Amino acid sequence: MEVLSYLIPISLVLGGVGLLAFIYTVRSNQYDDPDGNSQRILSDEWDDHPKP
Amino acid sequence: MTATMRPTPSACPACAAAPAAEALAELDAPKEARIALSVPAVHCAACISTVEKALADLPGVHSARVNLTLKRAQIEADPEIMPDDLIRVLERVGYEAFELDAGALSATQTDKAGRDLLMRLAVAGFASMNVMLLSVSVWAGAADATRDMFHWISAAITLPTIAFSGVPFFKSAWGALKHSRLNMDVPIVLAIVLALVTSLWETSLSGHHAYFDAALTLTFFLLAGRYLDHRTRAIARSAAEELAALEVPRAILIRDGEEQQVPVAEVVVGDLILVRPGGRMPVDGEIVEGMSEIDRSLLTGETVPVLAQPGQGVSAGEVNLTGPLVIRATAVGKDTSLHRMADLVAIAESGRSRYTSLADKAAKLYAPGVHILSALSFLGWWAYSGDLRTALNIAAAVLIITCPCALGLAVPAVTTAASGRLFRKGMLIKHATALERLAQVDTVVFDKTGTLTAGTPELTNLGDHATRDLEIALALADGSAHPLSVSLAKAARDAGVKPARVDAITEVPGYGTEGVWNGQRVRLGRAAWVGAEGQTETAAWLSVAGDAPKAFTFSDRLRDGAAEAVRSLQEAGKDVILMSGDTTRAVEALANRLGITHWMAEALPADKAARIAHLSGQGKHVLMVGDGLNDTAALAAAHVSISPASALDAARVASDIVLLGGDLSPIAEALKTAQSAIKRIRENFQIATLYNVIAVPIAVIGLATPLVAALAMSSSSITVSLNALRLR
Numbered sequence: 092m093e094v095l096s097y098l099i100p101i102s103l104v105l106g107g108v109g110l111l112a113f114i115y116t117v118r119s120n121q122y123d124d125p126d127g128n129s130q131r132i133l134s135d136e137w138d139d140h141p142k143p
Numbered sequence: 144m145t146a147t148m149r150p151t152p153s154a155c156p157a158c159a160a161a162p163a164a165e166a167l168a169e170l171d172a173p174k175e176a177r178i179a180l181s182v183p184a185v186h187c188a189a190c191i192s193t194v195e196k197a198l199a200d201l202p203g204v205h206s207a208r209v210n211l212t213l214k215r216a217q218i219e220a221d222p223e224i225m226p227d228d229l230i231r232v233l234e235r236v237g238y239e240a241f242e243l244d245a246g247a248l249s250a251t252q253t254d255k256a257g258r259d260l261l262m263r264l265a266v267a268g269f270a271s272m273n274v275m276l277l278s279v280s281v282w283a284g285a286a287d288a289t290r291d292m293f294h295w296i297s298a299a300i301t302l303p304t305i306a307f308s309g310v311p312f313f314k315s316a317w318g319a320l321k322h323s324r325l326n327m328d329v330p331i332v333l334a335i336v337l338a339l340v341t342s343l344w345e346t347s348l349s350g351h352h353a354y355f356d357a358a359l360t361l362t363f364f365l366l367a368g369r370y371l372d373h374r375t376r377a378i379a380r381s382a383a384e385e386l387a388a389l390e391v392p393r394a395i396l397i398r399d400g401e402e403q404q405v406p407v408a409e410v411v412v413g414d415l416i417l418v419r420p421g422g423r424m425p426v427d428g429e430i431v432e433g434m435s436e437i438d439r440s441l442l443t444g445e446t447v448p449v450l451a452q453p454g455q456g457v458s459a460g461e462v463n464l465t466g467p468l469v470i471r472a473t474a475v476g477k478d479t480s481l482h483r484m485a486d487l488v489a490i491a492e493s494g495r496s497r498y499t500s501l502a503d504k505a506a507k508l509y510a511p512g513v514h515i516l517s518a519l520s521f522l523g524w525w526a527y528s529g530d531l532r533t534a535l536n537i538a539a540a541v542l543i544i545t546c547p548c549a550l551g552l553a554v555p556a557v558t559t560a561a562s563g564r565l566f567r568k569g570m571l572i573k574h575a576t577a578l579e580r581l582a583q584v585d586t587v588v589f590d591k592t593g594t595l596t597a598g599t600p601e602l603t604n605l606g607d608h609a610t611r612d613l614e615i616a617l618a619l620a621d622g623s624a625h626p627l628s629v630s631l632a633k634a635a636r637d638a639g640v641k642p643a644r645v646d647a648i649t650e651v652p653g654y655g656t657e658g659v660w661n662g663q664r665v666r667l668g669r670a671a672w673v674g675a676e677g678q679t680e681t682a683a684w685l686s687v688a689g690d691a692p693k694a695f696t697f698s699d700r701l702r703d704g705a706a707e708a709v710r711s712l713q714e715a716g717k718d719v720i721l722m723s724g725d726t727t728r729a730v731e732a733l734a735n736r737l738g739i740t741h742w743m744a745e746a747l748p749a750d751k752a753a754r755i756a757h758l759s760g761q762g763k764h765v766l767m768v769g770d771g772l773n774d775t776a777a778l779a780a781a782h783v784s785i786s787p788a789s790a791l792d793a794a795r796v797a798s799d800i801v802l803l804g805g806d807l808s809p810i811a812e813a814l815k816t817a818q819s820a821i822k823r824i825r826e827n828f829q830i831a832t833l834y835n836v837i838a839v840p841i842a843v844i845g846l847a848t849p850l851v852a853a854l855a856m857s858s859s860s861i862t863v864s865l866n867a868l869r870l871r
Contacts, residue, residue, distance in 0.1 A: 095289075099277075099296060102273065102276070103273060103300075106269055106272065106273055107269070109269070110265060110266065110269040113265050114262060114265065117258055117261055117262060117265070122261075123210065123212070124210045124211055124212045124213070125212055126211040126212040127191060127209060127210055127211030127212060130187060130188040130191060130211055131188060131191060132188075133188040134188040134189075134191065134192050136192050
């Protein structure tokens with residue numbers, strides 16, 4: 092049962108990281124244009140190097 | 144918009160060479176203009192890059208980004224860049240674009256409330272997943288110290304989460320209690336708080352049952368329902384605001400002999416304003432210069448343009464047709480007739496809020512019932528066992544089991560599905576209870592001009608004229624941008640007529656066009672001007688010297704789908720009524736053409752509203768479809784109302800549903816969708832009730848464990864959501 096003392100904190104931290112990542116994406120307006128995002132991956136612009 | 148948002152930059156061409164100075168100037172004044180354009184035609188990845196590239200290649204544009212969901216382009220550019228330049232650039236690459244008024248859009252730029260709900264939903268989801276994991280271990284048989292530890296960890300996760308995620312419910316419940324009312328949120332909050340208190344108590348006494356997971360899943364499901372509800376409304380609101388933003392309120396002011404564009408809000412009484420042909424009167428005023436014709440169909444429903452000459456009064460909202468007019472403002476802003484009409488609407492609107500939605504009705508039955516049931520089981524168990532702890536535990540279990548998860552999802556899940564479906568068909572549901580009211584409709588009232596008809600004239604007697612006359616008329620019609628001329632020219636061209644050689648064509652604003660043909664003077668225009676007797680029908684007269692004047696008569700073109708809409712509504716057993724401010728003859732002709740038996744002509748705005756009130760008095764549920772300012776009172780008085788996107792702002796505001804496309808046929812379908820949506824909502828209520836009928840006795844006799852509660856809650860919520868999805 093001692094393994095629980097590692098596993099529970101680890102699971103909470105991993106979940107928390109996911110939550111923080113989600114909060115970051117909401118804060119930076121990444122859900123404003125879902126249709127556009129699904130189309131933009133098809134565009135070959137900025138394929139060679141990231142947008143400056 | 145750009146005029147107000149663009150503070151004068153420090154004009155400093157040398158700045159580019161001196162970055163420090165530029166940085167300083169930037170501190171003084173934000174140098175960027177933000178321009179929003181509506182680009183309805185973008186739909187694919189290629190469109191996005193074409194539009195963005197075209198805009199970004201224009202010197203002075205800093206960045207351009209297309210939002211495909213909103214079909215909008217957001218541009219940041221130098222202050223010198225005017226929206227018109229950008230629109231021209233987009234036209235060159237093949238995309239039609241319209242300027243959007245940033246002021247009207249600002250409210251939707253960041254949907255703060257939606258983001259807030261989403262954040263709370265995410266936190267609740269995260270916490271409930273973790274607590275559920277721990278709870279599953281407890282249910283699976285964790286005992287003694289392990290169980291207690293799991294319960295304490297659950298408590299440590301749950302308490303802060305509820306404190307954060309439950310805020311919307313706490314606020315709403317507190318608001319209701321402050322006014323000594325009960326709403327759906329009061330039992331929710333009570334259930335959550337009671338569950339937490341008893342669970343903490345149990346945990347501290349090493350008890351077996353804790354409801355932390357139930358409190359969290361409850362919050363999560365209810366927040367999901369609330370978020371769906373919010374999104375549906377936010378989409379509708381942003382689309383409605385975009386319609387409003389398309390009319391950039393600007394006026395051309397003449398001050399000291401110079402023309403300047405100013406926002407309408409800055410016009411004061413006594414200002415001279417230039418209204419170009421095709422423009423809308425921004426304020427009430429008096430014509431001081433110029434001759435023209437004005438189209439007042441949006442205000443009165445009349446289709447025949449009215450002659451406008453100096454000394455005559457004009458109202459805001461009328462459209463100038465042929466010649467430039469200079470008007471002196473006599474009433475601005477809130478005093479214009481347009482606004483006074485809008486005020487009438489506000490009064491009528493308050494009557495509509497009397498409608499109680501199905502959800503409110505359910506809540507009214509539900510909230511007291513739950514409280515009484517829970518209190519009774521508490522008292523009963525206390526009297527029976529004498530143990531406060533058991534009694535409190537059971538009371539909490541009853542509250543949690545009866546929690547309105549399914550009820551909270553029953554309505555939003557269905558309305559989201561139905562609104563989404565109607566939105567794809569081109570209808571925008573603006574009002575929260577519009578769908579419910581739409582489902583009750585048994586009588587449909589249509590306005591004529593601009594609603595059943597497209598508001599553009601169509602030549603009716605092409606065949607009656609000699610080819611020679613047609614050729615002359617076509618040549619003269621080509622010289623004018625008047626709607627009748629444009630329509631005449633188009634009809635003649637389509638019939639293969641070639642224009643005759645007419646020289647010295649001049650347009651006489653307000654009267655018509657004249658020219659010289661074979662040395663004779665020829666005129667096309669108003670009856671009186673060419674020397675003919677006027678008639679009631681809309682007509683343009685052609686006079687060729689020596690001959691009697693000939694009339695080209697016009698009727699209003701039917702809007703797309705108007706005939707289908709009327710037919711399918713009649714087939715569905717609805718009463719269809721036509722009400723118009725236009726002449727008896729024109730209204731009767733249209734009614735016969737569409738097979739409408741009940742019609743009313745020359746109706747004043749008050750007549751329309753009174754007639755609708757009369758119908759409502761007979762117990763009818765009236766759907767009003769109209770677009771003009773003369774319809775606004777009727778739109779607001781009706782049980783539910785629809786206006787086309789081309790309608791005046793005031794009419795759109797007064798109506799519950801906006802028709803985005805030009806087509807009327809979705810109306811009949813919308814009634815069907817609304818009816819099936821209401822059927823689904825009722826089914827959902829039945830599912831929720833059935834589930835309560837089974838689960839509540841189990842809770843009251845004290846057999847409910849957290850596992851039972853979790854299973855029952857999730858299964859009922861999922862059933863209700865799936866039932867809502869069947870609507871698609």
